[in-house]
Amino acid sequence: MRLAAQVVDLTKFYDLGSVVVKALRGVSTDFPEGDFVAIMGSSGSGKSTLLNLLGALDRPTSGQYFLGGRDVSTLDDDELSAMRNDMIGFIFQSFNLIAQYTVLENIEVPLLYRSGYPAIGRAEREWCLELANMVGLGDRTDHRPFQLSGGQQQRVSIARALVNDPQIILADEPTGNLDSTTEAEIMEILHKLNEDGRTIIMVTHEPSIARQTKRQIIMKDGLIENETLIKQSIPTR
Amino acid sequence: MTHIIRIVQLALKSLLLHKLRSGLTMLGIVFGVFSVIAMLAIGEGASAQAQRQVLELGATNVIVRSVKPPSEVMQSSSGSRVLSYGLLRSDYKILTNTIPTITKAVPIREVDREIRHLKQSMNARVVGCTADYLEMNHLTLSQGRFLTNSDQENLLNVAVIANEVANILFKFEDPVGKSIRIGSMYYTVVGVTKDRTASAAIGGSLSGQDYNKDVYVPIKTLQVREGDLDIKTQAGSNTAEQIELHQITLRVNDKDAVLSTAEAIRETLEQTHPRTKDYAVVVPLELLKQAEQIRMIFNVVLGSIAAISLVVGGIGIMNIMLATVTERTREIGVRRALGARQSDIIEQFLTETIVLAGSGGLIGVVFGLLTPVTFLGIQWFVQNFVMEGNTAGSDVGRMFFDLQPQIAFWSLPVAFGISVTIGILSGIYPAISAAKLDPIEALRHE
Numbered sequence: 001m002r003l004a005a006q007v008v009d010l011t012k013f014y015d016l017g018s019v020v021v022k023a024l025r026g027v028s029t030d031f032p033e034g035d036f037v038a039i040m041g042s043s044g045s046g047k048s049t050l051l052n053l054l055g056a057l058d059r060p061t062s063g064q065y066f067l068g069g070r071d072v073s074t075l076d077d078d079e080l081s082a083m084r085n086d087m088i089g090f091i092f093q094s095f096n097l098i099a100q101y102t103v104l105e106n107i108e109v110p111l112l113y114r115s116g117y118p119a120i121g122r123a124e125r126e127w128c129l130e131l132a133n134m135v136g137l138g139d140r141t142d143h144r145p146f147q148l149s150g151g152q153q154q155r156v157s158i159a160r161a162l163v164n165d166p167q168i169i170l171a172d173e174p175t176g177n178l179d180s181t182t183e184a185e186i187m188e189i190l191h192k193l194n195e196d197g198r199t200i201i202m203v204t205h206e207p208s209i210a211r212q213t214k215r216q217i218i219m220k221d222g223l224i225e226n227e228t229l230i231k232q233s234i235p236t237r
Numbered sequence: 238m239t240h241i242i243r244i245v246q247l248a249l250k251s252l253l254l255h256k257l258r259s260g261l262t263m264l265g266i267v268f269g270v271f272s273v274i275a276m277l278a279i280g281e282g283a284s285a286q287a288q289r290q291v292l293e294l295g296a297t298n299v300i301v302r303s304v305k306p307p308s309e310v311m312q313s314s315s316g317s318r319v320l321s322y323g324l325l326r327s328d329y330k331i332l333t334n335t336i337p338t339i340t341k342a343v344p345i346r347e348v349d350r351e352i353r354h355l356k357q358s359m360n361a362r363v364v365g366c367t368a369d370y371l372e373m374n375h376l377t378l379s380q381g382r383f384l385t386n387s388d389q390e391n392l393l394n395v396a397v398i399a400n401e402v403a404n405i406l407f408k409f410e411d412p413v414g415k416s417i418r419i420g421s422m423y424y425t426v427v428g429v430t431k432d433r434t435a436s437a438a439i440g441g442s443l444s445g446q447d448y449n450k451d452v453y454v455p456i457k458t459l460q461v462r463e464g465d466l467d468i469k470t471q472a473g474s475n476t477a478e479q480i481e482l483h484q485i486t487l488r489v490n491d492k493d494a495v496l497s498t499a500e501a502i503r504e505t506l507e508q509t510h511p512r513t514k515d516y517a518v519v520v521p522l523e524l525l526k527q528a529e530q531i532r533m534i535f536n537v538v539l540g541s542i543a544a545i546s547l548v549v550g551g552i553g554i555m556n557i558m559l560a561t562v563t564e565r566t567r568e569i570g571v572r573r574a575l576g577a578r579q580s581d582i583i584e585q586f587l588t589e590t591i592v593l594a595g596s597g598g599l600i601g602v603v604f605g606l607l608t609p610v611t612f613l614g615i616q617w618f619v620q621n622f623v624m625e626g627n628t629a630g631s632d633v634g635r636m637f638f639d640l641q642p643q644i645a646f647w648s649l650p651v652a653f654g655i656s657v658t659i660g661i662l663s664g665i666y667p668a669i670s671a672a673k674l675d676p677i678e679a680l681r682h683e
Contacts, residue, residue, distance in 0.1 A: 085576020
């Protein structure tokens, strides 16, 4: 099985002067292509730190993180940016759309930062429209974020996460700010993406959400406490 | 190129999100650029005014005038009741014979006389001069001819009158060929000069001249008919002055030789007038250089004042951009997460400040181009609300009202360039502080 990403003995310490906080104390796991992982754990367990490292937003204190065949832990700031742009799609709890941009422009944002700054042409526009259609917002491409509901905003951010065709999708409590109906809609989209072969890594508090994934990683005190495969619990629609 | 267009578009989009704030921020730069252009235009206008005045005198001319020496000097020098001072005909001969760079020279004597034709009369300045006077004072004829050398030699009683004199004395007839009475002598009018704008006073050494009430006669004729004695009745007592020449206007063959020639003239006259300095040497070219220096000082002072307002505008931009960076920390975090490099963030914020300052600069340039109109408004305001009638007629007043701001076209790109530079300078710090934000912290920012 091909791996989308792999972490080997990852540690992350924060030196706060008086104390050193050991947020991750040696985490190793594989993310095969097409995986759908839920990372769970109480606050302070290190799950956010792990997600930041997986998102190439930060470098580990020690250990390796392989993504797309490269060891992310050795990259400099610009290379990390390129990694995030090219390999990773982010979905945030609070959507994080850019207020002054329309739906379509928000979806285009990662295209702005592709390496070499290629022009955004007709093909790219159509691809963005296609993504907007896919998340069900084809008729609202010129709306601005404040004109959309929470669920709609999260759909925009999913489309945005997909625009550069990333290796993995990182979702940080994607349904945390949504009501249960919208939550189901978003999860359905994520499932569909996973069925299409996308690797999704999701941080969540809610066991009901976690149960819909293929695998759960439960973090505690900076270590993986438990890994469970729950492939069978994927709803068979 | 498309990349630049795109980042400018994105900057515009961000700026248009807060139209009022962007507009107010821009205002500082608008006024800064406007005042730079306006101040330089006024400075330029003032210098053009001075230059025009000097060029009217002729850049290659040197003017030597008789000046009444201080009274105590005169009393000690002669006991007679007739004041005798000023340039002599011998001075004229020495100057023209000894200094080779002088190509033309006009001796001038001026007396005020009543002139009369039939029943019409007026007071005019009677100027004794030679043929070259016409050209050297930029006068043109509307009728007839000017004085000639043969008029001088033959001591003819001929006169050329200025247009205004002609209008007063000869309301309905052609003045050429008619005779007028100057003092007690009759002269035949041979020509009429066109109107010429009066030359303004310069630097105290040369008073303003109104050419439109002049009568020109051959200087030799004037000397023979009127003598050198000039008797004036003033407040009941008579004063008599003996002056051979009031002025000698000299033309130098080359502009480069003007200053050295002027020096030679000064030295020569120092020898012929050893006791009292009863003459003044006016060199228009020197005045021109002085005017140039004054203009430089003017421009530097005015320009610095205007530059201060530009700097203030820049500080305003910096202030707003710092606030913007704080306000948009979250957006910066999102962009970083989506793949923006630090340089992309710097580029974004720098572009926003440059667009802000640049468009402010453009608007300022447009305002600056309207300076002449604005200045007309100021002149109107001053005339109607500030100045009393008599101050408006004074030298300073005339200077102010004659002043026409001239936009120095080099100042437009310069002012615009400065505004963009200030945009860059005031944008660098906020942009760098935005780029240095930790993406994780920035994403967490509320």
